[in-house]
Amino acid sequence: MQGAVPVFIDVNPETMNMDETKIEAAITPRTKVIVPVHYAGVGCEMDTIMDIAQRHNLLVVEDAAQGVCATYKGKYLGTIGHFGCYSFHETKNFISGEGGAVLINDERFMERAEIIREKGTNRSQFFRGMVDKYTWVDIGSSYLPGELIAAFLYAQLEESDKISTKRLSIWQQYHELLAPLEEKGLLRRPVIPDTCGHNAHMYYILLKDLKTRTELIAHLKANGISAVFHYVPLHNAPKGIELCGGKAPSLPLTEEYADRLLRLPCYYELAPEDVTYVCRCVEDFLSRGC
Ligand SMILES: *Cc1c(COP(=O)(O)O)cnc(C)c1O
Numbered sequence: 708m709q710g711a712v713p714v715f716i717d718v719n720p721e722t723m724n725m726d727e728t729k730i731e732a733a734i735t736p737r738t739k740v741i742v743p744v745h746y747a748g749v750g751c752e753m754d755t756i757m758d759i760a761q762r763h764n765l766l767v768v769e770d771a772a773q774g775v776c777a778t779y780k781g782k783y784l785g786t787i788g789h790f791g792c793y794s795f796h797e798t799k800n801f802i803s804g805e806g807g808a809v810l811i812n813d814e815r816f817m818e819r820a821e822i823i824r825e826k827g828t829n830r831s832q833f834f835r836g837m838v839d840k841y842t843w844v845d846i847g848s849s850y851l852p853g854e855l856i857a858a859f860l861y862a863q864l865e866e867s868d869k870i871s872t873k874r875l876s877i878w879q880q881y882h883e884l885l886a887p888l889e890e891k892g893l894l895r896r897p898v899i900p901d902t903c904g905h906n907a908h909m910y911y912i913l914l915k916d917l918k919t920r921t922e923l924i925a926h927l928k929a930n931g932i933s934a935v936f937h938y939v940p941l942h943n944a945p946k947g948i949e950l951c952g953g954k955a956p957s958l959p960l961t962e963e964y965a966d967r968l969l970r971l972p973c974y975y976e977l978a979p980e981d982v983t984y985v986c987r988c989v990e991d992f993l994s995r996g997c
Contacts, residue, residue: 711739712950715942717958718746721898723968726960727752730759738763743788744770748800748908749899750779753787760788768792772807775800776871777906789813795860800874800908803860806852824850870915870975874907877977881910884986893993910973912989917966919993924969926992932972932985940965 714733719726724746741760743751751769760767767788771777774784775793785791791810795803811820827847831840852860863870883951888894895913899905912918920936927934940962941947943955971985 709752713742713941713947714738715947715951715956715958715961718964720753720960722746722748722749722900722962725756727755727759730756731763734759734763734765738765740766740768741788742768742770745774745776745777745784746774747897747907747911748777748784749897750774750777750903750905752900752902753779753782757787761907765788771801772796773908774906776867777908778904780902781904785810786812789816795863797831800870800906801860801863803852803856803863806856819845823847846908871906873946873975874973876979877982878905878907878910880979880982881971881973881986884983885912885989888990888993891994894989907973910971911968912971913964913967914969915967917947920967920969923989923992927988932988934972934985935970936968937963937970938965956968963974 714735716729716733717726718724719728721987725743730741741756743753743756745751752783753769756767759765767792769785769788769789770941771785771791772794777784779787789812791812793808793810795806795808797804809820811817822829822845825831825841826849827843827845828841829838830841831846833841882896885896889896893915897911914923924934924936940958942951943957944962948955963988971989972981
């Protein structure tokens with residue numbers, strides 16, 4: 708929307724977060740910002756990313772949409788870069804239907820942020836008695852949530868420990884029940900680096916190939932389980948290709964994982980016996996030697 712051109716780099720094979728060893732080669736004199744996406748609520752390698760940003764005089768905007776309440780080396784995701792973005796979309800851990808928050812971790816940007824969210828006016832300064840009338844001073848839009856949405860979200864945040872504990876126990880149950888299948892080489896489970904305290908945003912498995920995934924989805928569906936894959940890569944999506952100058956860059960790991968990844972059901976109401984049932988169906992399918 709601001710005319711910036713994203714430069715995509717490949718993911719690291721363990722967490723599928725941005726491969727921080729590939730960042731520097733992608734920096735040009737026109738680079739302004741690094742945008743680490745904390746996939747599945749597992750932190751990117753932020754120490755390295757912040758160090759690169761400092762050496763190249765770049766800003767860091769963390770996409771912590773999936774990372775609310777998760778940590779990297781004890782710091783909350785979204786609080787490490789110059790900016791952090793949270794999502795409260797219905798698909799996230801804490802929700803208000805639609806909505807989100809920007810964390811501004813650098814004082815330099817506070818004043819302008821207030822103006823942008825107040826439709827480009829200095830109304831916030833007016834309310835604080837700092838100016839005697841408010842006026843149009845910058846770009847902006849209606850970015851504030853309404854009170855109904857804020858009230859809903861507030862209740863979610865009051866329950867955030869309970870929600871997190873429940874999600875983590877679902878995640879852990881999957882992780883333990885699926886360990887034998889990983890040992891047999893039938894799937895790969897998520898990898899959580901020691902530096903990261905994840906938030907159980909999702910539980911995914913990596914399968915051998917696209918064909919296995921397609922068949923497993925059908926098998927689970929026949930057993931009453933909705934399991935979905937995601938996301939289609941952006942670098943070779945129509946708009947991505949256009950922004951990359953008409954030709955998609957080659958990001959082999961991103962492309963491979965996009966074909967192999969399957970999300971298993973993971974939501975607050977999911978009962979332990981449901982998790983057991985899902986795992987049994989996955990096992991039934993994978994151990995019949997497909
Ligand atoms: C959900 C999500 C977004 C978008 O969040 P919205 O609140 O819908 O704007 C962005 N990035 C990631 C990684 C997400 O998971």
